[in-house]
Amino acid sequence: MSLSAPSTQHPSHNDIPDPAPPQHPQSGLKGILLPVAVVLAIGTIFVSVYLAAFHAPEPHDLPVAAVGTSQEAHRLQGALDSGLPGGFDVRPYVDESAARDAIAHRRVYAAYLPGYLPGGGHGDPRLLYAGANGASVTGTLTGAFGHVAGAGGHRLAQEDVLPASSGDTRGLSIFYAAFGLVLAGYLFGIMTYQAAPGLRFRQRMASLALFGVLGGIVITLIAGSAGFGALPGSFVGIAGTIALMAMAAGGATMVFIRWTGPAGAGLASVVLLTLGNSTSGGVMPAAYLPAWLHPLSGVLPVGAGVRALQGLAYFHHDGLARGIATLAAWIIVCAALLRLRDARAERALAS
Numbered sequence: 001m002s003l004s005a006p007s008t009q010h011p012s013h014n015d016i017p018d019p020a021p022p023q024h025p026q027s028g029l030k031g032i033l034l035p036v037a038v039v040l041a042i043g044t045i046f047v048s049v050y051l052a053a054f055h056a057p058e059p060h061d062l063p064v065a066a067v068g069t070s071q072e073a074h075r076l077q078g079a080l081d082s083g084l085p086g087g088f089d090v091r092p093y094v095d096e097s098a099a100r101d102a103i104a105h106r107r108v109y110a111a112y113l114p115g116y117l118p119g120g121g122h123g124d125p126r127l128l129y130a131g132a133n134g135a136s137v138t139g140t141l142t143g144a145f146g147h148v149a150g151a152g153g154h155r156l157a158q159e160d161v162l163p164a165s166s167g168d169t170r171g172l173s174i175f176y177a178a179f180g181l182v183l184a185g186y187l188f189g190i191m192t193y194q195a196a197p198g199l200r201f202r203q204r205m206a207s208l209a210l211f212g213v214l215g216g217i218v219i220t221l222i223a224g225s226a227g228f229g230a231l232p233g234s235f236v237g238i239a240g241t242i243a244l245m246a247m248a249a250g251g252a253t254m255v256f257i258r259w260t261g262p263a264g265a266g267l268a269s270v271v272l273l274t275l276g277n278s279t280s281g282g283v284m285p286a287a288y289l290p291a292w293l294h295p296l297s298g299v300l301p302v303g304a305g306v307r308a309l310q311g312l313a314y315f316h317h318d319g320l321a322r323g324i325a326t327l328a329a330w331i332i333v334c335a336a337l338l339r340l341r342d343a344r345a346e347r348a349l350a351s
Contacts, residue, residue, distance in 0.1 A: 042266055046274045049293070053278045057288040059140055061089040065099040065111035068092065076112060079148045087144065096128075103130050103161055106315040109285070110141045115154065124154045130162035132314040134171035136284045162314060167229030174231065174313065175282025177223050178306050181242060182249045182272050184215060189253020190265055201342050205335060208250050216243030233312040241312065241320075244327035245305035249276075251334030252301065258341050276302035281310075298322070301330050 066073035073092035080088045091108060093099040099111035109130065115123035127145045131138055142158060149156035164171045188211050192204060199207065216239035223231040224238060231238060249272055256271075257264035279289060279297040286297035297303040308323025 038266055042269055042274075045270055049274050049278050052290055053288075053293055054283065057136065057284055058084065059087045059285075059287050060289075060291070060294075062087060062137075062140075062285070062287045063089045063091060063108045064141070065093045065102055065108040066090050067094075067096055067099050067111060067113045072114065076148065079151065080144055083147050084144055087140075100128060100161055103128060104316055106130070106133075106311070106318040109133055109137060110145070112145055112148075115157075124157050125149050125152075126157040126159060128159050128161050130314070131160040132162050132164045132171060132310070134164075134284060136288075165230055165232045165313070168231070172283065173223060173228070174306055174309050175277075175280065177219055177231065177242075178245065178280055178282055178302055178309070179277050181215065181219060181245055181305075182276060182302050185211075185246050185249025186253050186268055186272055188246075188250040189257060189268065192250075192254065193257055201339060204254070204338070208247055208254070211250055212243040212247035215246040216240060231309070231313055233309075233314075237312045237320075238309060241305060241308050241323065241327075244324065244331065245301055248301035248305075248327045248330035248334070251331055251338075255334045255337045258338055271300070272302065276300040279303050280306040282306045299326065301327055 066076045070092050073090045077088070077090040080090065093102060093111065096111070096113060099108070099113070102108045103111060111128040113126040113128065115125045125145075125148075127141065129138060129141050138160075142156070146156045165173075167173070188208070192199070192207060196204075196207075219242050220231070220235055220239040221227055224235060225232065226235075252272060253264070253268040255264075256268040260267060275293075275296055279286065279293050279300060280302040281297055282302075286294055286303070289297065298307075304319075304323040304326035307319035308327075311318035311320045311323070
């Protein structure tokens with residue numbers, strides 16, 4: 001009877017657990033100073049970014065409509081620039097119907113209609129705006145155009161052509177829902193390694209997907225027509241968008257932690273909770289942001305998701321396609337980076 005030598009088999013990639021990053025306990029002076037330095041740095045970044053964005057917000061080239069000729073639009077541009085230079089981008093529209101359609105699809109944020117009278121005189125002008133854009137935007141528009149009308153000796157008539165939901169009188173519910181959602185995604189990304197450090201890649205991805213789907217359903221039930229009535233629109237569309245946001249936030253946090261170790265939680269909080277929420281457009285549009293923050297609004301998961309949710313709720317799906325594409329890209333890239341990290345761990349184990 002012959003005995004064959006046992007074969008050496010390396011576990012397949014899917015058998016490699018996806019462990020938590022190694023812990024590096026600190027003691028002594030370093031253990032005292034490190035938490036202070038890290039938390040103060042994160043707090044300083046948070047305060048600096050939010051103050052830069054919101055301490056004295058002003059619009060930059062906020063698109064608005066002028067119903068009339070190009071010459072009238074040019075005159076209106078000059079009048080607005082005299083009060084707030086560079087604040088508005090005036091675009092001419094041929095009639096009121098076209099301007100209303102532009103507001104409904106958020107191509108412009110308001111429309112100014114001169115008060116022509118049948119006999120050729122000039123009456124009070126009108127301002128059409130969408131209250132769904134929030135109280136801050138409404139205040140900016142009514143203040144700026146009211147000044148223009150007053151300079152001509154007229155009183156500005158106002159019409160809210162697209163008001164916010166009765167359950168969202170300040171127009172901030174989408175921002176708060178997004179903030180809470182991203183916070184939940186951030187905590188999920190941390191907890192998945194703390195509570196289940198031995199999960200394999202496929203199991204962790206299944207957990208992320210389950211978190212996203214359930215999060216989308218729960219938040220839509222709370223904020224939608226079945227709950228507070230603060231988020232109108234298709235239940236499936238809103239729940240699906242929220243699910244993608246949750247998965248993108250959770251996946252990004254997982255990548256930070258998996259690739260950078262203990263520093264990942266702090267980095268994720270800066271990117272998602274500080275930069276992401278401050279540039280989301282939930283409080284006021286990206287046109288109000290400083291130039292150095294403005295580009296982040298369209299590429300971070302929070303801004304892409306908020307724009308898509310606003311489009312679903314009020315603005316005829318404005319930003320929906322781009323938002324879904326951006327969120328899907330985040331999820332795919334995060335999954336690829338996590339798999340790559342596992343592959344590197346597999347090669348290190350096999351060597």
